[in-house]
Amino acid sequence: MTIQDNRGPLTRLLMSDSGGRKLILLMLVLAVIIPFCNLVFAEGSFFHISTYTMTLLGKYLCYALLAIAVDLIWGYCGILSLGHGAFFALGGYAMGMYLMRQIGDRGVYGNAELPDFMVFLNWQELPWYWYGFDSFAFAMLMVLLAPGILAFVFGFLAFRSRVTGVYLSIITQAMTYALLLAFFRNDMGFGGNNGLTDFKDILGFSLQSDSTRAVLFIASVLALIGGYLISRFIVTSKLGRVLVAIRDAESRARFLGYRVEYYKLFVFVVSSMLAGVAGALYVPQVGIINPGEFAPINSIEIIIWVAVGGRNTLYGAVIGAVLVNYAKTVFTGAFAELWLFLLGGLFVLTTLWLPKGMVGLWDLIREKYRHRQNTAAPLAQGDQT
Amino acid sequence: MMILCRQIVAALLLMMCALSQAQEGSLETLATQLIDASYREKAVLAEQIAALDDERSLPLLSALLNSALYYKKDDQRILIVAEDDSITDALSNEAVENLGRRDKKKIGVNNSLRRTLRNLISQAQINSRNPDIRLQAATNLLKSSADVEPEIIHQALAKEQNDAVREVLSLVQGLILLASDQAAERRQGLAALDGSLYPQVRASLNQFIQGFSEEEKISRRDELKMAEKSLADIETLVSMNGYIENLYFGLALGAVLLLAAIGLAITFGVMGVINMAHGEMIMLGAYTTYVVQQLLPQHIGLSLVVSVPAAFLVSGVVGVAIERGVIRHLYGRPLETLLATFGISLVLQQAVRSIFSPLNREVATPEWMAGTFMVNPALELTWNRLYIIIFSLLVLALLALVLKRTLFGLQMRAVTMNRPMASSMGIRTGWVDALTFGLGSGIAGIAGVALSQLTNVGPNLGQAYIIDSFMVVVFGGVGNLWGTLVAAMSLGVANKIFEPLAGAVLAKILVLVFIILFIQKRPRGLFALKGRAVDNA
Numbered sequence: 001m002t003i004q005d006n007r008g009p010l011t012r013l014l015m016s017d018s019g020g021r022k023l024i025l026l027m028l029v030l031a032v033i034i035p036f037c038n039l040v041f042a043e044g045s046f047f048h049i050s051t052y053t054m055t056l057l058g059k060y061l062c063y064a065l066l067a068i069a070v071d072l073i074w075g076y077c078g079i080l081s082l083g084h085g086a087f088f089a090l091g092g093y094a095m096g097m098y099l100m101r102q103i104g105d106r107g108v109y110g111n112a113e114l115p116d117f118m119v120f121l122n123w124q125e126l127p128w129y130w131y132g133f134d135s136f137a138f139a140m141l142m143v144l145l146a147p148g149i150l151a152f153v154f155g156f157l158a159f160r161s162r163v164t165g166v167y168l169s170i171i172t173q174a175m176t177y178a179l180l181l182a183f184f185r186n187d188m189g190f191g192g193n194n195g196l197t198d199f200k201d202i203l204g205f206s207l208q209s210d211s212t213r214a215v216l217f218i219a220s221v222l223a224l225i226g227g228y229l230i231s232r233f234i235v236t237s238k239l240g241r242v243l244v245a246i247r248d249a250e251s252r253a254r255f256l257g258y259r260v261e262y263y264k265l266f267v268f269v270v271s272s273m274l275a276g277v278a279g280a281l282y283v284p285q286v287g288i289i290n291p292g293e294f295a296p297i298n299s300i301e302i303i304i305w306v307a308v309g310g311r312n313t314l315y316g317a318v319i320g321a322v323l324v325n326y327a328k329t330v331f332t333g334a335f336a337e338l339w340l341f342l343l344g345g346l347f348v349l350t351t352l353w354l355p356k357g358m359v360g361l362w363d364l365i366r367e368k369y370r371h372r373q374n375t376a377a378p379l380a381q382g383d384q385t
Numbered sequence: 386m387m388i389l390c391r392q393i394v395a396a397l398l399l400m401m402c403a404l405s406q407a408q409e410g411s412l413e414t415l416a417t418q419l420i421d422a423s424y425r426e427k428a429v430l431a432e433q434i435a436a437l438d439d440e441r442s443l444p445l446l447s448a449l450l451n452s453a454l455y456y457k458k459d460d461q462r463i464l465i466v467a468e469d470d471s472i473t474d475a476l477s478n479e480a481v482e483n484l485g486r487r488d489k490k491k492i493g494v495n496n497s498l499r500r501t502l503r504n505l506i507s508q509a510q511i512n513s514r515n516p517d518i519r520l521q522a523a524t525n526l527l528k529s530s531a532d533v534e535p536e537i538i539h540q541a542l543a544k545e546q547n548d549a550v551r552e553v554l555s556l557v558q559g560l561i562l563l564a565s566d567q568a569a570e571r572r573q574g575l576a577a578l579d580g581s582l583y584p585q586v587r588a589s590l591n592q593f594i595q596g597f598s599e600e601e602k603i604s605r606r607d608e609l610k611m612a613e614k615s616l617a618d619i620e621t622l623v624s625m626n627g628y629i630e631n632l633y634f635g636l637a638l639g640a641v642l643l644l645a646a647i648g649l650a651i652t653f654g655v656m657g658v659i660n661m662a663h664g665e666m667i668m669l670g671a672y673t674t675y676v677v678q679q680l681l682p683q684h685i686g687l688s689l690v691v692s693v694p695a696a697f698l699v700s701g702v703v704g705v706a707i708e709r710g711v712i713r714h715l716y717g718r719p720l721e722t723l724l725a726t727f728g729i730s731l732v733l734q735q736a737v738r739s740i741f742s743p744l745n746r747e748v749a750t751p752e753w754m755a756g757t758f759m760v761n762p763a764l765e766l767t768w769n770r771l772y773i774i775i776f777s778l779l780v781l782a783l784l785a786l787v788l789k790r791t792l793f794g795l796q797m798r799a800v801t802m803n804r805p806m807a808s809s810m811g812i813r814t815g816w817v818d819a820l821t822f823g824l825g826s827g828i829a830g831i832a833g834v835a836l837s838q839l840t841n842v843g844p845n846l847g848q849a850y851i852i853d854s855f856m857v858v859v860f861g862g863v864g865n866l867w868g869t870l871v872a873a874m875s876l877g878v879a880n881k882i883f884e885p886l887a888g889a890v891l892a893k894i895l896v897l898v899f900i901i902l903f904i905q906k907r908p909r910g911l912f913a914l915k916g917r918a919v920d921n922a
Contacts, residue, residue, distance in 0.1 A: 080720045154901075161905040166659050166719045170855045171901050177852050178897040181890050296852070300727055307724060340735035347728020351721040352714055 013232055019315040019359070020232060024225055030057070031221040035214035051210050054217050055285050056329065060322045061220040062282040065227045067305045067317035069274035072231045074303070075312035076240060077267050078247035080165075083172030084275050085299035086179050087147035089289065091276025093183075094146050096196035096289040097130060098139030099207075103200050116198070117191045127189045136203055143280040144273045151272030152265065159261035159268075164250065173296050180294035195290025202284050213285070220281050224318070227274045231314055234267065243267055304343065307350045310357025319358055412439045413476055416463045419449070419492055420456050427494075428501045435505040443509050445475050450502040455489040457481075464489055508537050511554075516547045523553035527560070527585050535561045556581055560589055571608060579615040582622055582763035590616045626764040631881050637770035639877025640777035641839065643870060644832035645850045646857035647781060650869040651825035652704075653858055655801050656818065658712055659723040662730035663854060664847025666826045669703060670696035670833020671842040672737060675746045686751035689834070696830035703733075704826025708819045730847070738844045745841035754838060773835050780831060785866055787824070797821050856900050876900075 014021050034057065037049040066088050073079040105112035109119040114126060132138040154175060158168055186192035205212045234240050245253045246260050254260045283289045292298075301324075309320020324346070331339040354361055415434050422430055431449070434442045448454040448465040454475070455464040463475040464484075472481045472489075494502070510522030519541075526538075538561065542554045555577050562574030578586050594612050602609055645667060652660045660666075674692040681688040707729055715722045754772055757765040788794040799807040800817045808814045836846065853876075861872030876896060883892035 080723070157902070157905045163904055166723060167859065167904065169659075169720070169723060170852075170859060171904055174852055174856060174897050174901060178894045178901075181894050181897075185890055300724075303724060304728075337735065337739055340731045340738075344728040344731030344733075344735070347731070348711055348725045351725040351728075352711065355721070 009233075010229070013229065013236065017232065019313060020228065023228065023315040023318060027061075027221050027225050031218050035217055039210060039214055051213050055213055058213075058217040058220045058285045059282060060325050061217075061224050062278045062285070063302075063305065063325050064318040064321040065220075065224045065278035065281075066275050066302055067309065067321035068224070068227050068231055068314055069271040069278065070302050071306045071311055071314055071317035072234065072274070073267055073271045074306060075314070075317075076235050076247060077243045077264060078250075079264060079268060080169045080303070081172045081268075081271075082169045082296065082299050082303070083174075083176035084271070084302055085296075086176035086294055087151060087272040087275035088279040088282070088298075089179075089183075089291075089293035090146045090150065091143045091279030092283040092289040092293060093190060093196070093279075094133075094139055094142040094276070095280035095283045096199075097133040097142075097190075098136060099199040099202060099284060100196050101130075101134045102202065103198065106200055107198070115191070115196075117186075117194065118189070121186060123189075130189070140280070143276050147272040147276035147279075148269050151269045155265045155268040156261075159264045162261075173299065176294050176299055177296055180291055180296070183291035183294060191290070193291065195288060195292075196283075197288040197290070199284065199287060207284055207287070216281065216285050220285070223277055223281055227277070228314060228318070230270070230274070234270065235314070239263065239266070301343070304347055304350070306357075308346060308354075308357050310359030310361075312356075313359050316357055316359035323358070412437055412442060412445075416445060416476060417461055419454075419463070420461060424493075424495050424498050428498055431498070431502055431505055435509050441476060441478070443506065443513075446502055446506050446509070448475065449492060449494060450499060450506065452491060452494060454492045456492060457484070457489050459488070463492075504537075511537065511541045516550060519545075519547065519550045520553065523550055523557060526557045527553060527583060556583060556586060560586070563589060563593055568605070568608065572611065575608070575611050575615060580618060580622070582619065582626070582761050584762070587616070587619055587623070590619070623763045626761065630764055630766070631885065632878060633766055633770065635878030635881035636774055636874060637877070638880055639874035640770075640774040641832075641836065642850075642853055642857050642877050643777045643873035644773075644780060644835050645829070646854040646861075646869050646873055647777075647784060647866070648825040648827070648829035648832065649854045649858050650861070650866060651784075651828070652822055653855070654865065654869070655797065656821055656825075657719070658716075658822065659719055659726065660707075660712075660822075660825070661723055661727040661851065662707065662733060663726075663826075663829055664849075664851035665730045665733040666700040666704060666829035666847070667833040667836060667850060668737065668842075668844065668847040669700045669733070670830030671748070671837040671846055672741060672746070672833070673699045673830065674834045674837040675741075675748050675842055678748055685749050686753060689751055689754075689838075692834045692837075693831055696834045697827040698830075700830025700833070701823040701827030704829075705819050705823040707826075708822035712822065713815070713818070730851075734844045734847075741844075743844060745843040748837040748842055750838055769838055773839070776835055780828065781866065781870060784824075784828065788866070793817075793820065856897070859904060860900055 014024070034049055034054055037047050038051060038054050041048040043050075066084065069087075070081065070084050073081060100115045103115065107116040107119075109116055111119045114123060118126070133142070154172075158171065163171065182188055183190055183195075184193055190196070199207055201207055202212065202216075205215075207213075235243065242253065242258055242263050245256075246258070246263060250260055279289075279293075302321075305321040305324045306317045307320070308324055309318065310316030324343075327342065328339060331342060350357060356363070412434060415430050415437075419427055419430055431446060434446060444465065445454065445463070453466045455466055455472075456462065457464060462481075464472050464481060465475045466472050472484055473479065474481055507522050507526055510518050511526075513519055513522070535558070538554060538558050542551065542558060545551045545554060559574040559577030562570045562577065565571055565574065578590065590612055594609065594616065597605070597609055645664075648666065649660070649663050652658050652663065670692075673696040674689065677692045677695055678685065678688045681691070707726070711725050711729065712722055715725060750769060754769045757767050758771075759765050788798065796807070796812050796817050797820075799810070799812060800814050800821075804814055807817075833846070836842075836850075840846065840849075857869060857872045857876060860876065861868030861870070879899075880892050880896055883895050886892075887895060
């Protein structure tokens with residue numbers, strides 16, 4: 001500790017984090033190889049990776065970022081939010097609104113002023129909250145602000161009155177449920193049941209072209225790395241120590257003089273913004289955003305990604321998100337009936353026998369292996385002690 | 386012996402038929418003449434039939450009006466075909482079977498004949514000896530906005546003794562008078578209509594007021610004022626009844642919420658276990674009702690009664706299994722419990738989907754629960770909601786009794802208050818936990834029986850209620866049955882009162898937002914536990 005540290009903040013951050021180093025390395029490799037294989041090699045070539053696969057992976061990465069956001073508050077601050085899908089969806093809607101404005105007069109009704117669904121509903125002019133979404137910069141700002149402000153108001157009210165534990169979980173679930181109902185309404189002006197879809201292009205580049213998809217994929221990788229580093233920075237900082245203290249003994253932290261609610265509020269808002277970014281990257285790759293994203297079950301699924309991967313590690317959340325979603329893709333395709341059995345089983349199994357998830361399992365196996373080595377060579381053990 | 390008897394009776398009937406057919410102007414001769422008569426002759430015949438003092442004539446005329454009167458081609462018997470295609474002889478009232486489609490022929494009617502028939506029938510009904518039929522006839526006249534000869538009403542009113550029938554008849558007369566061209570008669574009509582809640586009266590008054598031209602508004606000012614005043618009075622009464630109806634709907638919704646939440650009040654409130662599979666316990670109860678009904682297809686009412694204990698057992702046993710298998714290992718880790726039980730809820734949903742198909746199943750409603758009862762003409766309440774309100778209160782009372790007055794209830798409360806102490810007094814806390822969880826789940830199953838009478842039974846039934854039930858328990862205060870009752874009823878009523886103002890979905894959102902804000906103010910609910918229990922709750 002006394003050694004003068006003149007390395008950059010990034011190296012310092014990653015020095016003690018072997019899991020994170022591997023994750024970032026892997027992500028960077030993916031960011032190079034997959035778009036390369038997609039764009040350079042022709043279809044039919046052995047090395048070709050289809051746009052479908054690339055988009056699917058991009059989707060998983062968005063989920064992974066969402067999982068990091070949840071792990072940040074659940075794993076490190078003990079806030080089990082069952083409404084994080086709402087922040088994800090809000091970010092997605094902000095992006096979707098920008099993409100809708102990009103359609104211009106190329107919609108079915110050819111109305112340059114109004115999106116198709118508003119023409120269909122006989123609306124005469126754009127509602128005020130759609131103003132500004134012609135600008136990409138404004139839309140990006142909203143991707144952060146819409147979830148951020150909701151999280152701020154909601155968190156401020158909840159944490160100030162010390163709503164904790166399962167109560168908080170239940171009211172976050174009620175929050176996303178209320179938003180689900182609200183966004184289903186046609187007169188909300190967000191496309192009602194059908195949501196926003198039929199996107200054409202982003203920043204002038206067609207969403208259908210492979211190169212745009214490749215750029216979106218790279219953007220997802222970078223966002224994931226960025227989200228990881230931000231979260232890592234927070235949890236390794238002094239503030240992160242306080243967060244862990246709050247998780248383990250909230251009253252004690254409060255009695256020691258920390259304003260628990262502000263710490264919680266800060267990390268909750270950051271987490272919601274990360275979720276919003278994930279949603280914003282998700283929408284152009286999937287091509288649709290609808291109120292179904294607000295469904296409480298989606299938010300609970302995020303929790304299981306984190307739980308399966310291993311909470312309290314950040315990179316575990318990434319592993320969990322990718323694994324569970326890969327399993328979902330495989331199972332809903334091949335044996336649709338089995339998927340819910342499997343998902344339900346995962347919930348029970350991880351909570352009962354794998355409280356630390358895959359990462360914990362890996363550590364356990366390594367420990368056992370080491371232990372066996374140690375017992376095999378008692379001399380070495382003696383040396384150590 | 387039986388056969389002999391039947392033969393004798395048949396022979397007697399034949400003889401009687403032959404005898405009466407011989408009589409001139411009897412129902413038999415008149416009815417048979419209908420077969421070949423022209424429409425104009427039919428009208429005359431119908432009048433003669435109506436004039437007969439014969440109780441068979443009314444059904445016959447009604448059948449003729451509804452084009453349900455046939456004759457048999459070979460022996461010219463007059464037949465009435467009911468809505469369910471069963472055929473009876475119009476004259477002897479015997480059931481006629483094994484009749485091919487080509488063996489019978491319809492006796493035709495046209496529009497002018499229909500009008501005559503309608504008049505004749507209402508006249509006949511209004512003079513019927515049975516007051517129920519008279520009331521029915523008078524109400525029908527009111528609904529068809531008095532398309533009847535004024536004289537008939539006048540005569541009927543003069544000799545009517547029954548108050549209820551008199552009231553409706555005088556309204557019919559009022560409507561007729563209102564259309565009169567004499568100012569005095571119109572005023573008389575207005576006076577008769579004052580304060581009536583029948584929608585037809587309201588419509589006619591509205592029409593009456595609309596009908597005034599600009600000059601008439603001045604020349605017949607007092608008439609207009611009178612009409613407007615009585616219309617305003619009626620509107621006030623109707624809207625008051627509307628509020629009562631909303632309140633009733635709200636209480637019924639509250640009762641449903643109560644049923645759904647009582648079980649949760651035990652598992653979550655008393656034990657502190659977050660059971661996300663609670664909604665699926667409700668669903669299992671509803672499916673149990675469906676299965677029981679499939680087993681007893683002939684006795685729908687009985688099957689519903691049997692379903693209550695059956696659903697309690699099914700959901701209760703599943704609940705005990707969940708507690709012993711999963712939750713037991715997770716005490717003291719509420720967030721993990723939440724996740725594990727959520728997983729169980731997914732498995733149960735998919736299991737039901739695999740067994741019963743993802744489509745909704747229909748559960749029949751017994752007759753005594755269907756239909757409505759009329760408080761007054763502007764207020765009709767459905768029976769099934771009343772039963773559900775009563776049922777939910779019964780369940781609550783029973784549960785309170787179990788908690789307060791039985792050994793099991795005592796043990797349960799002891800374990801909740803101080804587990805180690807209870808354990809050292811010899812209570813098997815593990816089993817008490819399991820049974821408590823089973824009790825809560827079983828009550829959820831009973832809620833499912835009630836819900837199967839209100840909504841579709843499908844795999845997602847429970848999902849729709851889980852958030853609402855949690856809201857009720859949190860709102861009412863954890864570990865408090867009274868709080869649950871008050872919270873359920875007030876949320877139900879609030880939902881239904883907002884609904885006409887803001888629409889169903891917005892009302893729901895408003896209530897959710899309200900609860901979220903409410904929890905800010907009182908994080909432990911309306912009726913919070915006090916003292917040391919707060920720390921443990």
